[in-house]
Amino acid sequence: MVDTLGARAAHDSHPADPIAAMVNADGLLTAEAERAANISDDVLRDLYRRMAICRRLDQEGLNLQRQGELGLWGPIAGHEAAQVGAAMAMAETDWIFPYYRDFAMTICRGVDPGIAMTWFRGLTHGAWNPYEHRLGPLIISVGTQVPHAVGFAIGCKLDHEPTAVLVGFGEGSTSTGDWHEAMNFAGVFKAPVVFLCENNQWAISVPMREQVAGRVADRAAGYGFPGLRIDGSDVLTVYTVVRAAADRARHGEGPYLVEALTYRFQAHTTSDDPTRYRTDADVEPWRAKDSIARATARLRDRGAFSDDFERAVAAEAEETALAMRATLLSAATPHPGQAFDLVFANPPASLLREQAEFVAELEPGSAE
Amino acid sequence: MATAKEPERNEKKTMRTITYREALREAIAEEMRRDERIYILGEDIAGYGGTYGVTKGLIEEFGEKRVKDTPLAEEVIAGAAIGSALGGLRPIAELMTMNFSLLASDQIINSLAKFRYMFGGQAKLPVVIRMPAGGGAQRGAQHSQMLESLYAHIPGLKLVMPATPYDAKGMLKASLRQDDPILFIEHELLYNVKGEVPDLGVHYTVPLDQGIVRREGKDVTIVTFSRMVHICSQAAEDLAKEGIEAEVIDLRAIRPIDLDLVLDSVRKTNRVVIAEEGWKYYGTGQGIAALIYEYAFDWLDAPIAHVTGKDVPMPYSKVLERAALPGKAEVIAAVKALVPARATAGVGAR
Numbered sequence: 161m162v163d164t165l166g167a168r169a170a171h172d173s174h175p176a177d178p179i180a181a182m183v184n185a186d187g188l189l190t191a192e193a194e195r196a197a198n199i200s201d202d203v204l205r206d207l208y209r210r211m212a213i214c215r216r217l218d219q220e221g222l223n224l225q226r227q228g229e230l231g232l233w234g235p236i237a238g239h240e241a242a243q244v245g246a247a248m249a250m251a252e253t254d255w256i257f258p259y260y261r262d263f264a265m266t267i268c269r270g271v272d273p274g275i276a277m278t279w280f281r282g283l284t285h286g287a288w289n290p291y292e293h294r295l296g297p298l299i300i301s302v303g304t305q306v307p308h309a310v311g312f313a314i315g316c317k318l319d320h321e322p323t324a325v326l327v328g329f330g331e332g333s334t335s336t337g338d339w340h341e342a343m344n345f346a347g348v349f350k351a352p353v354v355f356l357c358e359n360n361q362w363a364i365s366v367p368m369r370e371q372v373a374g375r376v377a378d379r380a381a382g383y384g385f386p387g388l389r390i391d392g393s394d395v396l397t398v399y400t401v402v403r404a405a406a407d408r409a410r411h412g413e414g415p416y417l418v419e420a421l422t423y424r425f426q427a428h429t430t431s432d433d434p435t436r437y438r439t440d441a442d443v444e445p446w447r448a449k450d451s452i453a454r455a456t457a458r459l460r461d462r463g464a465f466s467d468d469f470e471r472a473v474a475a476e477a478e479e480t481a482l483a484m485r486a487t488l489l490s491a492a493t494p495h496p497g498q499a500f501d502l503v504f505a506n507p508p509a510s511l512l513r514e515q516a517e518f519v520a521e522l523e524p525g526s527a528e
Numbered sequence: 529m530a531t532a533k534e535p536e537r538n539e540k541k542t543m544r545t546i547t548y549r550e551a552l553r554e555a556i557a558e559e560m561r562r563d564e565r566i567y568i569l570g571e572d573i574a575g576y577g578g579t580y581g582v583t584k585g586l587i588e589e590f591g592e593k594r595v596k597d598t599p600l601a602e603e604v605i606a607g608a609a610i611g612s613a614l615g616g617l618r619p620i621a622e623l624m625t626m627n628f629s630l631l632a633s634d635q636i637i638n639s640l641a642k643f644r645y646m647f648g649g650q651a652k653l654p655v656v657i658r659m660p661a662g663g664g665a666q667r668g669a670q671h672s673q674m675l676e677s678l679y680a681h682i683p684g685l686k687l688v689m690p691a692t693p694y695d696a697k698g699m700l701k702a703s704l705r706q707d708d709p710i711l712f713i714e715h716e717l718l719y720n721v722k723g724e725v726p727d728l729g730v731h732y733t734v735p736l737d738q739g740i741v742r743r744e745g746k747d748v749t750i751v752t753f754s755r756m757v758h759i760c761s762q763a764a765e766d767l768a769k770e771g772i773e774a775e776v777i778d779l780r781a782i783r784p785i786d787l788d789l790v791l792d793s794v795r796k797t798n799r800v801v802i803a804e805e806g807w808k809y810y811g812t813g814q815g816i817a818a819l820i821y822e823y824a825f826d827w828l829d830a831p832i833a834h835v836t837g838k839d840v841p842m843p844y845s846k847v848l849e850r851a852a853l854p855g856k857a858e859v860i861a862a863v864k865a866l867v868p869a870r871a872t873a874g875v876g877a878r
Contacts, residue, residue, distance in 0.1 A: 288648075307606075308608075311604075319615075338635075502648065505644065508737055508784030
């Protein structure tokens with residue numbers, strides 16, 4: 161298991177890759193790369209703040225589910241650094257195609273947490289306007305968003321738009337045909353995509369060693385572009401590496417695969433029980449790498465962390481969680497007739513007839 | 529519902545005869561000239577011009593950015609088309625045959641058909657997936673299938689299956705001017721079929737939700753689509769020589785289906801033969817029959833007859849393949865089994 165802890169030997173199949181040179185053998189940003197990247201204290205504090213808020217929102221999500229207010233919650237604890245670091249590394253004009261666990265990315269993209277949460281309450285398939293936030297919907301079908309991201313990126317190239325696309329997925333996705341076909345497409349067309357594997361060691365109950373023979377990052381070499389395994393619990397590393405990969409993509413140098421090693425501290429979703437497939441002893445070494453504690457340590461090293469700051473962030477997180485709860489619980493239940501509304505831009509007469517009949521039946525005796 | 533219009537008489541002067549293949553190519557080229565957001569992606573479509581030659585020459589005019597040869601990977605062809613459509617482009621994805629759409633079926637069914645819905649109505653999916661289907665060219669069990677029924681079942685898709693060059697061009701142009709996902713299903717044996725199409729420069733489109741009466745008749749309604757339209761039209765000509773007037777309805781699109789056109793005809797003829805190349809069980813034809821029974825049962829004087837492909841994988845042998853495909857003789861036999869019953873209507877109907 162120790163082998164999976166650190167990054168161990170940063171990927172070297174593209175020896176000239178300057179991004180790979182930014183991290184050490186443990187997949188951590190080197191001191192030299194940190195100096196060169198020149199990430200300000202304010203930016204690092206903001207990354208800390210966003211991670212702390214998202215962790216609190218995650219806890220609230222779990223609470224809401226346990227209280228029967230959410231159908232399902234997919235906990236993100238352990239993924240804060242990967243999601244916040246990557247989302248904040250992208251330019252505002254870039255696009256993000258998230259997978260179902262990328263809740264923190266939606267928050268970083270400015271979606272109101274209470275509105276984002278209506279998705280988990282089962283009120284809507286499309287909680288936010290993707291064009292307003294440059295953010296696709298959370299995708300449940302494992303791996304299917306990867307071809308979309310690549311197609312979107314190819315389209316940006318056709319349009320001559322200097323846009324990079326970030327696509328999130330877990331290591332389980334890297335077993336799907338969609339993922340491999342999309343990686344190949346991206347390589348062939350030099351699509352401006354940053355592939356972010358949030359390798360949290362578990363695909364529900366299947367451990368990484370049974371999912372991936374070898375390393376996810378190494379797979380990029382087979383598709384003709386670099387891949388790099390990094391410490392996905394260190395937000396500064398994630399932020400700096402993804403930012404460099406997105407810059408590279410925007411400059412026409414093609415795709416990049418980032419394998420962010422992390423861990424899922426909680427269940428896959430609230431519908432499973434992780435004690436059936438792993439022990440506390442499995443989890444413990446990863447808790448020592450906790451992203452928020454490490455961001456705190458980095459800020460302290462810089463003399464940029466104070467108790468006042470910590471308290472202020474905690475208070476903001478608490479306030480945000482309560483506001484999220486309030487927004488969520490007051491969100492309207494959709495009218496049943498709406499089921500017909502969104503299928504087609506130009507709906508056929510048969511569907512409109514079915515809708516009219518349905519609504520007419522509903523209305524006379526409807527108790528609602 | 530009015531019968532969709534054939535070209536006006538005065539247009540006839542400006543008609544010329546081209547193949548179904550040429551009609552498709554003209555539609556793509558004209559629309560690409562009109563709208564620079566349209567691009568094509570698929571296997572062997574650029575320099576090679578497409579396995580069936582539909583895209584021949586387009587790369588010369590539009591360049592490799594808009595006529596993109598892709599790796600051999602249908603799932604990502606469909607997926608990338610979806611992604612680029614979300615970004616505002618209008619992709620035409622060519623799948624080499626409909627058989628290979630099975631590899632893309634997760635993207636087609638789980639993403640393409642549902643994304644407008646799952647984006648809360650905030651995304652447009654103007655994706656056209658073109659693909660030839662069908663048998664008759666000895667391509668064997670895995671390369672000769674009519675799979676439209678699999679997709680016709682799914683809410684969120686529109687399925688266009690033109691039978692003539694006129695419709696092929698007009699419906700492809702219409703497909704490229706609207707915002708819903710279209711499966712544009714051609715037939716391998718239709719590419720060389722010739723027909724009248726307005727002169728270059730004469731603009732027209734054909735609606736995607738209207739069938740057309742190919743031949744009027746009072747004795748029986750034959751409901752069909754795609755290549756079987758031609759076989760049924762020939763059958764109707766033969767039947768006319770024996771005094772039986774069959775009305776041939778070409779659905780042109782099976783989703784949405786122009787049900788009013790079918791029902792109007794059924795109320796006139798009171799007898800129905802549904803003819804399709806695909807398999808019988810749980811398919812398009814049975815779906816149409818169920819709709820007729822649901823909405824026009826009282827107008828029927830006889831049970832609906834159904835001419836289909838045989839319930840076997842398409843044989844490779846020429847002789848066996850011919851046996852497995854529905855032909856003119858079977859359509860004629862089905863009609864004759866229904867029409868003589870008119871004399872005893874009321875007794876024989878049920």
